Structures are given as structure tokens and as C-alpha cells.
Amino acid sequence: MSRIIVIALNTFKENLRDKILYNLVFFGLLLIGSSILLSTLTMGEQAKIIQDIGLASINLFGVIIAIFVGIGLVSKEIEKRTIYTILAKPVQRYQFLLGRYCGLALILLVNTAIMVVGFFFILLVGKISLGSGLIKAISLIYIELLVIVAVAVMFSSFTTPTLSASFTLAICVIGHLTADLRVLGAKLQNELTKGILDGLYYMLPNLEYFNVKGPAVHGIAIAPLYVVSAIAYGVLYSAVILLISCVIFQRRDFK
Amino acid sequence: MTPIRTDGLTKEFRLGLGRQRVVALDRLNLEVHQGEIFGFLGHNGAGKTTTIKLLLGLLAPTAGQAWILDRPIEDVTIKQQVGFLPEAPYFYEYLTAEEFLTFYGQLFGLGGAPLTKKVEELLEMVALTDARRLQLRKFSKGMLQRIGLAQALINDPALVVLDEPMSGLDPIGRRDVRDIILSLKEEGKTVFFSTHILPDVEMICDRVGILVRGRLRAVGTVQDLVGTSGVASVEMVVAGLTDAGIQEAERQGGKVLRRGAQVLLRLDDPSRVDSLVELVLRSGGRLVSLVPHKRTLEDLFLEQVKAGL
Ligand SMILES: Nc1ncnc2c1ncn2[C@@H]1O[C@H](COP(=O)(O)OP(=O)(O)OP(=O)(O)O)[C@@H](O)[C@H]1O
Ligand SMILES: [Mg+2]
Numbered sequence: 001m002s003r004i005i006v007i008a009l010n011t012f013k014e015n016l017r018d019k020i021l022y023n024l025v026f027f028g029l030l031l032i033g034s035s036i037l038l039s040t041l042t043m044g045e046q047a048k049i050i051q052d053i054g055l056a057s058i059n060l061f062g063v064i065i066a067i068f069v070g071i072g073l074v075s076k077e078i079e080k081r082t083i084y085t086i087l088a089k090p091v092q093r094y095q096f097l098l099g100r101y102c103g104l105a106l107i108l109l110v111n112t113a114i115m116v117v118g119f120f121f122i123l124l125v126g127k128i129s130l131g132s133g134l135i136k137a138i139s140l141i142y143i144e145l146l147v148i149v150a151v152a153v154m155f156s157s158f159t160t161p162t163l164s165a166s167f168t169l170a171i172c173v174i175g176h177l178t179a180d181l182r183v184l185g186a187k188l189q190n191e192l193t194k195g196i197l198d199g200l201y202y203m204l205p206n207l208e209y210f211n212v213k214g215p216a217v218h219g220i221a222i223a224p225l226y227v228v229s230a231i232a233y234g235v236l237y238s239a240v241i242l243l244i245s246c247v248i249f250q251r252r253d254f255k
Numbered sequence: 256m257t258p259i260r261t262d263g264l265t266k267e268f269r270l271g272l273g274r275q276r277v278v279a280l281d282r283l284n285l286e287v288h289q290g291e292i293f294g295f296l297g298h299n300g301a302g303k304t305t306t307i308k309l310l311l312g313l314l315a316p317t318a319g320q321a322w323i324l325d326r327p328i329e330d331v332t333i334k335q336q337v338g339f340l341p342e343a344p345y346f347y348e349y350l351t352a353e354e355f356l357t358f359y360g361q362l363f364g365l366g367g368a369p370l371t372k373k374v375e376e377l378l379e380m381v382a383l384t385d386a387r388r389l390q391l392r393k394f395s396k397g398m399l400q401r402i403g404l405a406q407a408l409i410n411d412p413a414l415v416v417l418d419e420p421m422s423g424l425d426p427i428g429r430r431d432v433r434d435i436i437l438s439l440k441e442e443g444k445t446v447f448f449s450t451h452i453l454p455d456v457e458m459i460c461d462r463v464g465i466l467v468r469g470r471l472r473a474v475g476t477v478q479d480l481v482g483t484s485g486v487a488s489v490e491m492v493v494a495g496l497t498d499a500g501i502q503e504a505e506r507q508g509g510k511v512l513r514r515g516a517q518v519l520l521r522l523d524d525p526s527r528v529d530s531l532v533e534l535v536l537r538s539g540g541r542l543v544s545l546v547p548h549k550r551t552l553e554d555l556f557l558e559q560v561k562a563g564l
Binding site: 018084092255 | 268308311312313314315331332334335337339340341343344345346347348349350354358359361362363364390403406410
């Protein structure tokens with residue numbers, strides 16, 4: 001356990017010094033800030049536009065950081081052979097992987113928090129009240145990031161950085177469309193393709209589950225039970241993916 | 256206690272889609288003794304790094320077994336007593352030298368004042384005290400090699416495994432590394448290192464193993480392998496030798512190189528020195544110098560590689 005924490009804290013510390021991260025957060029903040037300008041261009045719905053853009057920016061930059069930092073921390077380490085020295089220490093492979101994951105979760109928490117502070121500041125400037133819906137939406141965005149990082153770590157555990165990034169990106173996109181897979185499957189006559197689509201539906205993360213940005217912005221109530229079940233789904237899904245990653249990682253050769 | 260023992264250790268790689276097999280290490284049987292410096296020699300691609308990765312559990316063997324400090328290599332806890340420097344090391348760019356060593360110490364469960372002290376000592380030992388606050392991405396290749404050596408020693412290991420520790424170092428750096436390896440031996444540690452820098456090996460190794468194309472061709476002390484008496488060739492410089500004398504010397508197996516008034520005679524068969532000297536004197540020549548060349552590890556290494564290819 002203590003080794004996982006040591007690795008997690010080191011991951012966190014090291015990444016705080018990476019300029020790429022600051023740049024991403026900076027652009028996130030810029031986009032959030034620009035919502036004020038954009039909202040003045042349109043009449044009426046100003047508050048909604050500010051909230052829309054704010055949440056979307058937090059989500060988008062969170063995902064970008066999750067994918068690129070996530071991939072960098074595991075598969076680049078393998079490519080650059082830093083991992084040789086770590087695994088030559090009394091560290092189990094699963095400890096390395098989980099340490100990395102926890103460190104990443106911490107980094108994402110900090111980065112999301114910075115963007116959220118920027119967002120709240122803009123809300124304050126725009127004199128928009130902060131509803132509980134926004135807090136719920138932001139929490140679920142963070143859970144989504146945890147799932148994406150788990151997927152990134154899984155791909156990193158057996159393939160190259162470029163491929164991991166592409167696969168994770170693909171899963172992110174498809175993950176928002178899984179409901180459509182189901183609908184498509186229902187329309188098809190062929191049992192086999194229907195079965196495959198259904199299988200994919202259950203295997204791929206249903207990222208749309210974490211998307212309550214619409215209701216949050218429009219002030220539609222989000223049931224607490226929904227939030228709890230979405231969190232439970234995200235945590236469980238990540239745990240399973242991490243377990244699979246550990247099994248793959250345990251067996252791989254470092255060439 | 257046996258620091259390293261392998262029994263039929265084998266690693267095959269499969270290449271590409273054709274699944275062509277490459278035997279990187281072929282049934283290695285090796286025993287490294289307690290407290291010795293063992294030099295693991297081999298040409299590029301001989302399988303040195305593969306062997307080391309197998310020993311540290313970075314690769315899984317295709318066949319065979321190995322033990323480190325009498326415990327099977329699959330047992331992660333043995334690493335508590337092992338130090339390792341990989342080939343061409345690369346470390347966390349954004350950590351400073353000090354933070355880096357502290358991090359690695361923590362992986363061994365070290366901490367607090369003893370760790371701080373150890374880090375200080377090691378930085379001193381590898382002459383990086385001045386660079387301790389510098390991030391590793393600003394390090395030169397030689398500095399990285401030094402910090403790599405320091406991290407391998409953070410846990411006071413009983414066995415130190417180094418993959419080409421001298422590569423990338425200037426002559427001073429190489430001498431420093433040699434001295435560090437020798438001091439490790441004095442502390443009772445066992446050192447196993449791979450290299451192709453042969454003079455270093457001759458200078459510090461108790462025993463060497465020569466690996467050619469994945470096969471261990473020879474193991475023993477440098478003296479045993481090269482031979483104590485082993486004079487491989489003799490070179491003499493002679494003045495005032497007549498043309499007839501030169502021709503005669505050539506017929507006796509000498510290789511001749513004219514240098515103005517002097518002649519360099521090289522004889523690959525040392526047993527014929529006496530008769531050649533006699534010939535030189537008989538034909539009016541004067542012996543300027545006579546230098547016997549001992550058989551070096553390099554000669555042996557080249558022979559073994561040639562025979563093994
Ligand atoms: N991942 C891999 N896939 C396929 N073949 C490999 C792989 N790694 C090593 N080999 C092959 O195994 C053999 C031994 O390689 P190894 O790296 O152990 O050599 P080495 O003795 O360390 O050489 P060098 O002195 O150049 O470092 C080589 O023929 C190499 O091509
Ligand atoms: Mg090598």
C-alpha cells in the first residue's frame with residue numbers, strides 16, 4: 001500500500017512541473033473566460049451560454065489531460081525504459097500501475113478544481129447563481145475522467161503511446177454513442193450483428209451516463225439517486241478495467 | 256550464499272508476423288560467487304542485456320530457471336537486496352537528483368533522516384553534490400549514468416547488477432566508476448556487470464564470462480582464460496640488417512616492416528625468437544629492442560567471437 005502512495009505522490013509531483021499541463025489548463029480557463037464575451041453577442045439566454053461553455057470546457061480539457069497525461073505516464077515510461085529501474089525495486093507491477101492511476105486521479109482533481117474555480121469566478125462576474133445541478137454535473141465529469149484514465153492506463157499496459165492515445169480517444173467518442181448502438185441493434189434483423197452491438201453496449205463505458213450538463217444548465221432537477229448510481233457505475237467500471245490492466249501488465253515482457 | 260545462479264536459462268524472441276525465432280540467450284548455466292566482481296562480456300547483440308533483464312524479472316524466460324541470492328527470480332522480495340543500473344538509463348525528467356534518489360529510496364521503504372543521509376552520501380560518491388537541485392532533464396549523458404549508479408546503491412544492496420556502466424563516460428568518469436565498483440567489492444558486495452570495454456574488465460574483474468550469440472563460451476578468471484605465461488607475439492626492432500638477412504627472417508616466419516635504416520620484425524610464434532635473434536646477429540644486424548606481447552583479454556575475446564559466429 002505504502003509503495004502505491006509513494007508512486008502516486010511522485011507522479012503528482014513530477015507532473016506539476018510539466019508545462020504541457022499548465023498550457024492545457026490555461027486554454028481551458030481562456031475558453032471558460034471567453035464565454036462572457038460570447039454571451040454578450042447573443043440576446044437573452046446569456047446565463048445558459050456561459051454555463052454551457054463553462055461545463056463543456058471543463059469536460060473537454062479534462063478529457064484531453066486525462067488521455068495525454070494518462071498515456072504519457074504509463075506507456076511512455078515503458079518506451080523510455082524508466083520502468084526498468086522501478087520494477088527492479090521491490091515493487092509489484094500492480095503497485096506501479098495503481099500508483100500511477102492514483103497519481104493521475106490526483107492531478108485531474110487539481111486541474112479540474114482550477115478550471116472549476118475559474119468557472120465559478122465567471123459565474124460570479126456574470127451574476128449567475130450557482131445551482132446544485134452544476135455541482136452534480138461537475139462531479140460526474142470528474143467520474144468520467146476517472147473512467148477514461150483507467151481506459152488509457154489499460155491500453156498503455158500493452159501497446160505503444162500513439163496507439164494507446166488513438167484507442168482511448170476512440171473509446172471516448174464511442175462511449176458517448178453507446179445508446180445509439182443499442183438503438184441501431186434493435187433496428188437490425190440479423191441476430192449476430194445485433195448480438196455484437198449488444199455486447200459492445202455492455203463492454204464499452206457508457207460515458208453519456210455521466211453527462212448531465214444539459215439538465216444542469218437548464219435548471220432541470222437531477223435526482224440524487226441518479227448521481228449516486230452514475231458514480232457507482234463509474235467506480236465499478238474503472239475498478240474492472242484496472243483489474244484487467246494489472247493482469248495484462250503482470251504478464252508482459254519489457255523488451 | 257550464491258548471488259546469481261542460472262540453470263538452462265533461455266530466451267527466444269519472435270519477430271514480426273512470420274514469427275521468426277531469435278534465440279537471444281541459449282541455455283545459460285552460470286554461477287556468480289559471493290563477493291566477486293564478475294564481468295559479463297559479449298559483442299553487440301550477444302544477449303547481455305537480455306540476460307540481465309531475465310535476472311531482474313523484466314522478461315520472462317522461455318525455458319530454464321534462475322536464482323538470485325538463493326531465491327527464485329520470480330520472488331519480488333529479493334529485489335530488496337539488489338541494485339540495478341539499466342543500459343542507457345533514462346529517468347524522471349522533472350525530478351531533481353535529490354528528489355529522484357529520495358523517491359527510489361522510498362520504494363524500498365526507507366525514509367526520514369537515514370534516507371536523507373544516504374542520498375547525500377551517494378551524491379557525494381558519484382560527484383553530483385553540486386547538481387543535487389538540478390532537474391534530471393538538464394543532466395548530461397555522463398551525469399545521468401552517474402545518478403543511475405547512485406540509484407542502484409540506494410538500498411545498500413548485496414548484489415549490484417550494472418548493464419554497461421562505463422558507456423557514455425569520459426576517461427575520468429570511467430575511472431571513477433571503476434573505483435566505485437572496487438569499493439563495493441571491499442564492502443563485501445557482489446558486482447555483476449556487462450561491458451565491451453575490455454581493459455576495464457582486465458583491471459577490476461575477478462572472473463569473466465564471455466557470451467557469443469547467446470551462448471556462454473568461456474568462464475573463469477582473466478588469468479585462467481588468457482594464460483599466465485601466454486606470450487602471444489614478439490616484436491623486435493633491428494638495425495643494419497642486409498637484404499639477404501631480411502629475406503631469411505621472412506622465411507623463418509617473421510613479418511617485416513621497413514622503417515628507414517631499421518626493420519621491425521614481428522613474430523607470431525614466440526618459440527622461434529631465439530633462432531631469429533641468432534639469425535639477425537649472424538647476418539650483421541644489431542638488436543635495438545625486443546618486446547614480448549602478452550596475450551590479452553582482447554585477443555581471447557576476438558578468438559571466441561570468431562569461433563562462435
Ligand atoms: N525485443 C526483442 N525482440 C526481438 N529480438 C530481440 C529483442 N531484444 C533483443 N533481441 C535480440 O536478442 C539478441 C540479444 O540482444 P541483447 O540486447 O541482449 O544484446 P546485448 O548483448 O545487450 O548487446 P549490446 O552490447 O548491443 O547492448 C539480439 O540479437 C537482439 O536482436
Ligand atoms: Mg545491451
